[in-house]
Amino acid sequence: MSKTKVSIKDIAQKAGVSTALVSYVLNGKEKESRVGQEIALKIKQIASELNYQPSHLAKSLRSGKTHTIGLIIADISNPFFANIARVVEDEAKRYGYTVIIGSSDENAEKSQDLIDVLVNRQVDGFIIVSAENSDQQVQLLKNKHIPFVLLDRYFPEIATDFVSTDHYKASYDAGTHLVRNKYKHIGMIAYDSQLFHMKERIRGYRDALQDNNITHHSSWLKEVRINDIESGVKRALDEMLSSDQPIDALLFATYSLAVSGLKYINKLGLKVPDELAIVSFGQAEVFELYYCPITYLKQPIVHLGQTAVELLINKLKNKPDEPAQILMQAELIERASSKTKKTLKA
Amino acid sequence: MSKTKVSIKDIAQKAGVSTALVSYVLNGKEKESRVGQEIALKIKQIASELNYQPSHLAKSLRSGKTHTIGLIIADISNPFFANIARVVEDEAKRYGYTVIIGSSDENAEKSQDLIDVLVNRQVDGFIIVSAENSDQQVQLLKNKHIPFVLLDRYFPEIATDFVSTDHYKASYDAGTHLVRNKYKHIGMIAYDSQLFHMKERIRGYRDALQDNNITHHSSWLKEVRINDIESGVKRALDEMLSSDQPIDALLFATYSLAVSGLKYINKLGLKVPDELAIVSFGQAEVFELYYCPITYLKQPIVHLGQTAVELLINKLKNKPDEPAQILMQAELIERASSKTKKTLKA
Structure with missing residues (x-):
């Protein structure tokens, strides 16, 4: 055995082909990549002559034998993700898999670090709640044939497996519910984000108003940066409440926005729902108490998490050709904060 | 190079010593383990003759070069742990370390699985929030010289590095606060657990009552199993409120117990604090809203998390002889739920 380890690059140089091609062939993917039989044979012979040893990583990705799943969530301190992580763990355990978690902190760079760290640590595949601007890393995972399933958030322009809530429909239902309960000036606080699920939540809200013949006022939609939630939400509420068409109802696009908003609403002494009706995405004890x-x-946290695990494990075992893309419906849980508006007699 | 990999066992057999001794010597720990110089030299010579290659794991543990920390938390769906995980991540990132998280679900077996998975994946060291009955695995990590720091919970009988809240003092302060605010029948709902921090919380509560000349009534302390929180808390509250000495104040030993308790208190229609004063461990938006x-x-979540990272990184770099054991003080944040009791005029 030679002193230095033989790499795919060495084989590629000797065969006069790209490293990607060598990788395809040595990972048994020559059919998918339409490599000529002759070239494939040549690559395999050179690999054999050079006594090439595939790395542990490549081995584990092929055999799916580490029985470990990497779960990348967007923010561990958000109870939605923490709870879904718990479901993923429980479900993975049922299949004999251990879950290693990384939190990207809604940051694409950190997400890439975590993926690199976990790929090098031989996870069989990933379940990912994507951060903003991480579409290229998702594309890269796909190109590298690393098995993964996107959870809760996806990129419509990339054909991947995903399990997500129908964010558009959920938001549309919330808007329609508020209209039915006699609210007319319905605002929304969302994130200022390029993420598709956030755009969908905003689109659902706008369409609900439009389909119910409510003319949208420009001050009713506020988009807050995720790294500036507290002051952003305060500013948004101040503007929405003091506009010439002040809001009488408010949809929060996330749990974190709602928590900041409710604290400020308490501080202002506004009575919910009489002075301001509330509906929110996310779920947590705080909404109940x-x-x-x-x-x-x-x-559907449990169903989302379980299905993501099932899809990934099916992918590891059966390598299906077509990506599975599943949208699940959210359920509007009606409580006192959005009950039918009391109308004042003139 | 021989075909099969030379192991520590091979060296031990040839040298006629234990594998542990070989491990000590090859990991540069001969001084700590008081191995004779002659034996150490012999072991090193045999290792060299057999062309022994330390495994990646051993290498990475010695060099601290993977720049990855394994964080084992007790339950990812508990906001206390989720928030402390966020702090550990942020602080580790400042030092150039990536954090991989596993949640043991308060289960010692799962904790062991996670430690195994992460040791095999070459983390430099661990920060661990221990599950019940995981003292043996902590002892084993120590015996194997794998660097780790315990966080929030520790085992007083094992000399390890730890960073923890002074749980006894915190609980004592809570009890004393309630006594000062004129409550006389002070109950506590805790976990039925062997974990030292839980025992400490109970001891602090009992001592606070005793030092304030309040005779403890047997119905005032209830211990609930962690896998039966909801019904356990209901049963506990029913018994505490219907005893011949019904409670007028209640200390919850954890956030999860408090959330279940508050839901049931709402259901019973009890007014806080007039009919029942509340103090709780843990912290979350729900307490504020x-x-x-x-x-x-x-x-002190931020201080706890940051110090755990600092201790671990110091351990990786400097290998201090003595374990660092740090207790931090909790702060009682006084709110309306425990304000001075209204006394009825007879």
């Missing part, structure tokens, strides 16, 4: 229980969009 | 903001013991 607030003085006026909060109407919320219940995402 | 409850109709009557909840007095809680604020654990």
Whole structure:
């Protein structure tokens, strides 16, 4: 055996082909990549002559034998993700898999670090709640044939496996519910984000108003940066409440926005729902224990997490050709915070 | 190079010593283990003759070069742990380390699985929030010289590095606070657990009552199994409220117990604090947004998490002889839920 380890690059140089091609062939993917039989044979012969040893990583990715799943969540301190992580763990354990978790902190760079760290540590595959601007890393995982399933968030322009809530429909239902309960000036606080699920939540809200013949006022939609939630939400509420068309109802696009918003609403002394009705995405004890229980969009956390694990394990075992893309419906849980508006007699 | 990999066992057999001794010597620990110089030299010579290659694991543990920390938390769906995980990540990142997280689900077996998985994946060291009955695995990590720091929970009988809240003092302060605010029948709901921090919380509560000349009534302390929180808390509250000495104040030993308890207190229609005063461990938005903001013991999450990372990195770099054992004080944040009792005029 030679002193230095033989790499795919060495084989590629000797065969006069690209490293990607060598990788395809040595990973048994020559059919998918339409490599000529002759070239494939040549690559294999050179690999054999050079006594090439595939790395542990490549081996484990092929055999799926580490029985470890890497779960990348967007923010561990958000109870939605923490709870879904718990479901993924429980479900993975049922299949004999251990889950290693990384939190990207809604940061694409950190997400890439975590993927690198976990790929090098031989996870069989990934379940990923994507951070903003991480579409290229998702594309790269796909190109490298590393098995993964996107959870809760996906990129419509990349054909991947995903399991997600139908964010558009959920938001549309929330808007329609508020209209039916006689609210007319319905605002929304969302994230200022390029993430598709956030755009969908905003689109659902806008369409609900439009389809119910409510003319949208420009001050009713506020987009807050995720690294500036507290002051962003305060500013948004101040502007929405003091506009010439002040809001009488408010949809929070996430749990974190709602928590900041409710604290500020308490500080302002506004009565929910009489002075401001509330509906929120996300779910947490706080919605149940607030003085006026909060109407919320219940995402199917258990079903989402379980299905993501099932899809990934199916992918590891059967390598299906077509990606599985599953949208699940959120359920509007009606509580006191959005009950039918009391109308004042003129 | 021989075909099969030379192991520590091979060297031990040839040298006629234990594998542990070989491990000590080859990991540069001969001084600590008081191995004779002659034996150490012999072991090193045999290792060299056999062309022994330390495994990646051993290498990475010695060099601390993977720049990855394994964080084992007790339950990812508990906001206390989720928040402390976020702090550990942020602090580790400042030092250039990536954190991989596993959640043991308060289960010692799962904790062992995670440690095995992460040791095999070459983390430099661990930060661990221990599950019940995991003292043996902590002892084993210590015996194997794998660097780790215990966080929030520790085993007083094992001399390890740890960073923890002073749980006894926190609980004592809570009890004393309730006595000062004129409550006389002070109950506590805790976990039925062998974990030292839980025993300490109970001891602090009992001592606070005793030192304030309040005779403890047997119905005032209830211990609930962690896998039966909801019904356990209901049963506990029913018994505490219907005893011949019904409680007028209640200390919850954890956030999860408090959330279950507050839901049931709402259901019973009890007014906080007039009919029942509340103090709780843990911290979460729910305590702030409850109709009557909840007095809680604020654990120094940021300081705990940061110090655990600092200790571990110091351990990786400098290999200090003595374990660092740090207790930090919780702060009682007084809110409306435990304000001075209204006394009825006879």
